[in-house]
Amino acid sequence: DEKNNKSSLTMLLRVGGGQSAHGLQEGIHWHMNIANDIYYASTDESRQVIEWVKSINKETGEETIYRLKDKNVPTPPEDKIRKMDCIDCHNRPAHIYKEPRRMVNLQMEMGEIDTSLPFIKSVSVQALEGEYKTKDEAQKGIGTFITNFYKANYPDLAVSRSKDINKAIKAVRELYAVNYFPEMKVSWRHYPNNLGHLNYDGCYRCHDGKHVSSTGKKITNDCNSCHILLAQKIPGKPEQISLSGLKFEHPGGISISLENQKCSDCHGIPYKVIKEE
Incomplete structure (x- = not known):
């Protein structure tokens, strides 16, 4: 805006653990917990479009396959299936082109x-x-x-x-x-960073609420699964603080519903103009 008013927030990340011995079965590093194996298949070389995901609980042997709903997603051939590792999120550890x-x-x-x-x-x-x-x-x-x-x-x-x-x-x-x-032809627009989900789909490649198993189970898109908003300050309003978590309020007085929208829909490539109805 004209006055360049500042908005700020404080967020607690649920990082989680990478070892089953720690007993952590939630958080961001659940994907790397050695009690679980995650496999997926992407339809593009940059691994930005993921339509098929398989989760294996190595302690129980239970397998769950998720497919992008509303699409007839076949089981991919073995050579197209990738086992998830650190690089699938931490894909830009260096040569980071900033937004x-x-x-x-x-x-x-x-x-x-x-x-x-x-x-x-x-x-x-x-x-x-x-x-x-x-x-x-x-x-x-x-x-x-x-x-x-x-x-x-x-x-x-x-x-x-x-x-x-x-x-x-x-x-x-x-x-x-x-x-x-x-x-x-190199900039932030050309090399997606899969950490987070503001400017690129990142986490939303799978955690969009649209990947569903045959029994109706969804890959969660609950914001609080990975982070909790502890404090937020918006211009013209007192700072809000809650250790149990706040509901995110978009800065700038945007009154449109943000439900079922990805941050990258507007903050991604290219920028999109939000028009209020």
Whole structure:
């Protein structure tokens, strides 16, 4: 928004354990608990589309097969079935290409981008996401885009705050230089990070509530299975705190229902505009 109002939240991750001896049968690392084996089949080389999942409880021998509902998913051939391991979530341990909004957030937090500049968060992200063919073109384009925005919409401020605007331009250019490589067609858009589910489907590749067994059992999409929201602060409202967990409230006054939607539907590639009915 114009004032770059800050929202924050504190989240407790249910990491869980990777050994059955620890007695932990829940949490994110349940997938790696040696009492379980998880197999899946994807329909693309990047393993972003998963339609078939098999879970094996090695202590009881019970097998459960989940298929994407509303699709006639056949049993895949053996050479297409993969046993899940750490890399299926931790697929970007290095060479991480960061998503623009988080990068800009950090620069604003550090004071490299002045939060008192109207709409600077939005303008910075748009400048980073411009269509540039080379890095040199990007460096020029970022400066032009941000400068022209303030000249057109805040002409007096464009003059009186030129030093702060130029400092912001410098910070945005530096972000682009280490995270976007247009000549090689490399950026956050090209290499999904499967940790989490904000900008990419990640966890939602399976945990979307649409993978169902023959008995009607679903792979859970209950948010609290993997994390609990302990605190949240939204502009204009007092901070909410609860050790038993809060219901997430989307910042920005978005009134549309978020039920049955994935974060990546709007925050993914490309960004989508939310229109309120």
